[in-house]
Amino acid sequence: MMLRSGEGPCPGQEYLPARPQELFWGRLPCAADTPVLSVRAGTSVTVDTVSHEGILEDQGSDPVAFFGRSGVAPDAVLPEARDLASGRFVRRGVQDGPHVVTGPVEVLGAQPGDLLAITVLSTHRRVPYGIVSNRHGRGALPGQLPRAPGTFSVYAEVEQSPGDDGSAPAFARMLRRSGGSEHVRIPLRPFLGIMGVAVPGGERPHSVPPGAHGGNIDINLLTVGSTLYLPVRVPGALAYVGDPHFAQGDGEVALTAMEASLRATLRFDVLAAGEATERFGEVAGPLGETVDFLIPTGLDEDLDVAVQNCVRSALGLLQVAYGMDEAHAYAYLSAATDFDISQVVDLVKGVHARIRKADFR
Numbered sequence: 001m002m003l004r005s006g007e008g009p010c011p012g013q014e015y016l017p018a019r020p021q022e023l024f025w026g027r028l029p030c031a032a033d034t035p036v037l038s039v040r041a042g043t044s045v046t047v048d049t050v051s052h053e054g055i056l057e058d059q060g061s062d063p064v065a066f067f068g069r070s071g072v073a074p075d076a077v078l079p080e081a082r083d084l085a086s087g088r089f090v091r092r093g094v095q096d097g098p099h100v101v102t103g104p105v106e107v108l109g110a111q112p113g114d115l116l117a118i119t120v121l122s123t124h125r126r127v128p129y130g131i132v133s134n135r136h137g138r139g140a141l142p143g144q145l146p147r148a149p150g151t152f153s154v155y156a157e158v159e160q161s162p163g164d165d166g167s168a169p170a171f172a173r174m175l176r177r178s179g180g181s182e183h184v185r186i187p188l189r190p191f192l193g194i195m196g197v198a199v200p201g202g203e204r205p206h207s208v209p210p211g212a213h214g215g216n217i218d219i220n221l222l223t224v225g226s227t228l229y230l231p232v233r234v235p236g237a238l239a240y241v242g243d244p245h246f247a248q249g250d251g252e253v254a255l256t257a258m259e260a261s262l263r264a265t266l267r268f269d270v271l272a273a274g275e276a277t278e279r280f281g282e283v284a285g286p287l288g289e290t291v292d293f294l295i296p297t298g299l300d301e302d303l304d305v306a307v308q309n310c311v312r313s314a315l316g317l318l319q320v321a322y323g324m325d326e327a328h329a330y331a332y333l334s335a336a337t338d339f340d341i342s343q344v345v346d347l348v349k350g351v352h353a354r355i356r357k358a359d360f361r
Contacts (some may be wrong), residue, residue: 001166003126003263005048009165012046013123014039016178018080020089021051023241026096026198027204031234035106038236039333041270042154045105045123046263048240049244050078053131053259054097055085058151065294070155078261097207099216101194103240106266108222110237111198116197118239119227121265124166124191124213128158130246130260132174140253140344156186156258158246172246172258176356186247190262193218193243197230207242209348212285212297216253217259217351218343220248221295222288229271229280239268275286283319285313294321294355297342305351310339310351332359 003009014037022036039045054063054077063081064074083089084100102227110116135313137143137323145154156172164170171182196214199205210217214230222228230237241264248257273280280287288295292298296317298310311333318329336359 001128001160001164002078003124003166004079005118009092009124009263010046012044013043014043015046016045016102016105017123018048018050020083022102022181023089024090024101024103024204024252025083025084025089026207028207028213028241029104029198029238030099030204031198031200032197032202033104033204033238034220035104035236035238038106038108039361040270041268044190044265045266046265047102048126048195049079049082049102049242049265050084050100050132050246051259051261052100053133053153053256055081057100058135058350059153060086067129068130074134076127079127081261088344095183095258099194099243101207101240101242104198104238105240106236106238107268107270108236110232110270111235114232115229115271115276116232116237117227117229117269117271119267119269120191120222121267122167122222124263125190125251126160126162126261126263129154129255129259129308130172132156132254132258134254136255138345139255140251145254154256158188166346176255186258188246189220189223190244191220191223191248192241193248193257195222195228195230195241196239197232197240198234200234210346210350211285211348214286215234216243216346217286218243218248218252218346219288219295219296219297219349219350220245220250221290221352221354223296226288226290226349227288229283231283231285238319241266248340250340252345255345279321281316287317288352290332292357295352296355298351299348301348303341303351304345306349306351307339310353314353314355319356
């Protein structure tokens with residue numbers, strides 16, 4: 001099935017399509033940018049996102065031809081993807097990142113010192129296929145893969161059941177080997193790789209490295225029912241989302257995961273500075289929460305330092321949220337908490353911890 005702009009499920013109180021005036025390509029919003037939508041805290045917004053796969057220069061800048069080589073009909077390519085690749089949208093090539101983001105959304109009343117809470121209420125697949133790519137001599141094995149020059153992209157097709165509106169649990173099929181007919185089945189757990197807030201000043205950040213603003217954090221636990229807390233950097237927060245995924249393993253080692261366009265319904269809430277500090281302590285960067293876990297994060301170009309930063313964030317969280325002293329919190333983390341690599345391919349590497357909330361009930 002296809003979810004074109006304005007069609008299909010739209011459960012949010014507001015709707016934000018992915019037209020050129022609502023999109024950034026390769027850069028993230030900053031304080032100087034004008035919001036495309038203003039909402040009160042507690043408002044749900046259905047947001048259309050667009051994957052960058054199929055529209056990039058190394059794929060021919062022609063998504064109809066690119067996906068057509070895998071048997072996708074022209075009318076099964078999103079109009080937004082065709083528009084972005086047409087050349088009418090300004091992007092500075094390699095100076096900018098690959099990602100397409102929708103926004104920014106102003107959350108009225110949000111101020112620096114507060115936390116913006118973005119809760120994922122639902123996701124719907126906009127297309128029945130996705131792409132995994134290894135490109136630019138990057139990924140976890142730069143210089144080794146891809147073996148041949150250029151970009152190696154793998155097509156994966158969603159197995160759809162009758163009546164599936166794009167929100168049901170599903171699988172995708174990917175060829176096991178070049179030229180073969182055997183497939184491997186991938187369970188789909190859609191999420192947004194990019195969720196962030198604007199940075200101060202007039203310079204838009206590159207879309208690839210994540211930071212205190214969130215951005216390209218690629219944490220695959222942030223599926224439906226999860227919340228991401230981000231320190232507000234500018235009045236109104238100016239939130240944005242993008243880099244939609246149908247599936248991703250921790251690490252995202254080939255450079256991309258199963259990239260494909262999503263429609264996501266999100267609720268934007270604000271935790272005032274005092275409440276945020278009382279609940280979580282000092283939150284210097286992205287903090288996730290699911291039904292089962294609190295998810296502190298650590299970021300750095302050096303993976304060892306990213307782990308250390310994540311451990312420090314987890315220690316501070318345990319001390320404030322659960323009243324543990326530092327020494328016992330450190331012991332608990334070693335005995336009971338998994339520290340996972342979010343991704344190793346975005347210049348700044350990411351680590352996230354899974355602190356089980358049930359251990360403290």
